[in-house]
Amino acid sequence: MGALRDFKALFTRHGTGVGIFVVVAITLWVFVLIVLPQLAMVDMSFSHNLPPADQGGPRDVYTLSNYGYFVQGNDGSFNSLHVTILVKTVVASVIVTFLDLILCYPIAYVLAHGASKSTARLMMIGLIVPFWVNEVLRAFAFRILFGATGLVNGLGLSLGLWDQPVDFIREDVALYAGLTYAYILLMIFPIYNAVEALDRNQIEAARDMGASWWRVHWRIVIPMAKPGIASGTTMVFMLTTGALAAPQILGGPSNLWFTQLVYQWFNDAGNWPRGSAYAVILVAVSILFTLLMMRVFKVGIGAIGR
Structure with missing residues (x-):
């Protein structure tokens, strides 16, 4: 009902032409570019990897073998390699998400309530401009930064923190740093949008009553920022x-990474049904994480989408 009222308000406020354009654009975006490809991928995940001549024939029937392979493999034994890769990917993603939250919450708060308008604009520019560079180039920059002869090793050696170059690539330090940086804006802006709506007088009143900074954030700021935190995470x-x-x-x-397995099934092995099954598994994990965040922060899907 709420969505219907919003659409009626759209037509009333902006006219029939604009309303029809927006409805058609949203429909094309959601159904043609998102829903239909996902449904096609799900359908393909239940198919056999058949040559074109056999597709649509008697052998072209639905099967669970692609999902079964993820668990058991071809020989029927437990496919520990692929399951472990998925678990490691999920755990690493949770760590990166946590690191982004720890880094971005103070930045978002300062942008919303701790900096003047001119300083906040400069901070925004400083955050956004580096992302004009392509993601691949930024990844290579991090590889150079954390390389054996890179800046990090150079500083560590010159300061005497370690005696020989540290292999940050093999230890995945560069990977965690690069991924944390890659999506930092997607954590800052949702939290910023949520915290910005907080009345500054509430914070000042709590401080006047003797509340410490951590208590102000725990009892006033964080409850207000929960939708932004859920959206960002x-x-x-x-x-x-x-x-x-x-x-x-x-x-x-x-x-x-689990996405590398999906890439290998699609491109190296040419097994699109199995690649689709692995992609569906990854989508399912992401949906479960979203539902978990909604439950942890006690927010609805509407609050996350704001």
């Missing part, structure tokens, strides 16, 4: 689990 987690360029460039030789 959801977006950062989903994009981190779905990242491909950064794990390929910054990941160590023993760290395989």
